[in-house]
Amino acid sequence: MSNFGLDAALLFIKSKFLMAVRQTVSVSNQSRTSLAVAGLSLGTALNPLNSSMIAVALVVLRADFSLDVATVTWVITSFYLSSAAGQPLMGRLADRFGARRMFMLGMGLVAVTCAFAPFSPNFAVLCVVRAVMALGTAAAYPSAVVMVGGIAREAGMETARPLGRIQMANTSAAAVGPVVGGLLVGAVGWQALFLINVPLALAALLIVRQVAPRDGARERGTVAELVRASDIPGILGFVTSLLLMMMALLNVLPDYRWWLLGAGTVIAALFVWRELRFTQPFLDLRLLGRNRPLMIVYLCFAVFSSAYYFVFFGLPQLLQEAAGYNPGVVGLLMLPLAAMSVVATPWAVRAMSRFGVRRVLIYGVVLLAAAGALMxxxxxxxxxxxxxxxxxxxxxPYGAVSVASNQGMFVSTTPQERGVAAGIFQTCRYVGAITATVLIGVFGADGVDQASWGLMVTAMVVLSVLVFPVTLLWRERTV
Incomplete structure (x- = not known):
């Protein structure tokens, strides 16, 4: 063979080898990206999963701890209060100290607290454990949103794709929660709702540790500086104002109801005053003031969550108390909600690519009002x-509005703001859920029956109608 022929053959072999290597690396990178998104999805799903699984355990908890409807709702509201306070804080810490570190720290906290939760000696301790567990799950979502940017850049894809997968996991987890919860409560008891989190949290921690992009340079500083920068007074003001207003609405202390409501209102006003003046506020209200599209997304999502969670927490109690179905049957009756949410989420992602976020958000709210009326x-x-x-x-509507709101939040913020913005976004969900659970306690004070369900449906429809004109105001912001 001539030297020319030999060189040509070697060049051909080399080109084929390099092509094979590039294909292998590409497949490896795709697998790594998919696994990273799966780990983030699993971790972020623990918060909606635990917020919804408990819905089918409320009647069982009432019986085990001898509670009334208003009192048992504290197992929900303690979770949401902690989540509402924890999400913005965890988002800021993810921005400052590394999203990967905060994600793994949160998953470790979930695993530890859920291992001890079944041994709670009374209902008050159980509520405290739920609050600590919620703080761990609160670290996952804002950390995941921060990490998505790096994952998308490495994979050469748009952020909507990994965000859509994470949102699909969240939507599915929230929807399938009553099904899983019903099976666990029926087979084992309410204790299983906590134990199931231990392997899930550890799996998410290990996956993200192994394949997620590493954090950049870590911010330095003392613990005292971190505490000062964390706006502890702001967090306490936010939680205290919500707590006092809830106690007033639930009439926990009948003789002091109006005093509690007044104190909650005053503390809320002081909280707003402080947050607007503090250098690094817990809840960045100035971000909302200078970003109208983001403020509209938050308002829509909070009101949407209020309407939706009437079904999530009210319907399982109605089916158990009024119809006499056991928790396992109730979980299965909620299964179509999970299935349709899973179907609607990827449809909404494709629809946003074709028609835009705004149309999907508007149509989702219209569907919510119609579905609420049918209830x-x-x-x-x-x-x-x-x-x-x-x-x-x-x-x-749950799948459509959730994913559209999530994408609306993302496109309305800069990369530097997304950790904090994602935390506040989740806080809007929790404020809506807290509102729904408090009103369920008010409407169904003597038990959730068909009469009190009628009041809940009326509230759902009114909220859906009120949020509709707000969605019309949203426009995508160029950042």
Missing amino acids: WTLTSSLAIPLVLALTAIMGV
Whole structure:
């Protein structure tokens, strides 16, 4: 063979070898990216999963701890209060000290607290454990949003794709929570709702530790400086104002109801005053003041969550108390909601690519109002086919509005703001959920029956109608 022929053959072999190497590296990078997104999805899903699994355990907890409807709701509100305070704080810490570190720290906290939760000696301790667990889950979502940017850049894809997968996991977890919770409570008891989190949190921690992009340079500083920068008074003011208002609405102390409401209002006003003047506020209200699209997204999502969580926490109690279905059956009756949410989420992602975030958000709110109105039929019948049809219908607006709101938040902020913005976004969810649970305690003070369900449906429809004109104001912001 001539030298020319030999060189050509070697060049051909070299080119094929390099092509094979590039393909292998590409497949490896794709697998790594998929695994990283899966780990983040699993970790972020623990918060909505635990917020919804507990819905089918409320009646069992009432019986085990001899509680009334208003009191048992504290197992929900303690979780949401901690999450609402923890999300913005964890978002800021993720921005400052590294999203990967905060994610793993949060998952470790979830695993430890959930291992000890089943041994809680009384209901008060159980609520405290739920609050600490919520703080761990609160680290996951804002950390994941920060990490998504780096993962998308490495994979050469748009951020909407990994964000859509994470949102799909969150939507599915929240929707499937009552199903999983019903099976666990029916087979083992409420204790299983905590134990299931231990392997899930550890799996998320290990996956992210192994494949997620490493954090950049870590911010230095003393613990005292960190505490000062964390705005502890702001956090305490936020939680205290919500707590006092909830106690007033639930009439925990009848003789002091108006005093509690007044004190909560005053503390809320002081909280706003401080946050607008503090250098590094816990809840960056100035971010909202200079970013109208973001403020509209937050308002829409908070009101949407208020309407939606009437179904999430009210319907399982209605089915158990009024229809006499056991927790396992109730979980299965909520299954269509999970299935339709899973179907609606990727549809919403594709629809946003074609029609834009705004249209999907508007149509989702319209569907929510329609689905809420149909829920009125449960005041006259709790037949299984009717319940299955209505929960399936409710899954569509849940998937659409959740993913559209999430993408609206993302495109309305700069990369430097997204950790904090994602934390506040989740706080809006929790404020909405707290509002729904408090009103369920008010409407169903003597038990959730078809009469009190009618009041809840009315509230759902009113909230959906109120949020509709707000969605019309949203426009995508160029950042």
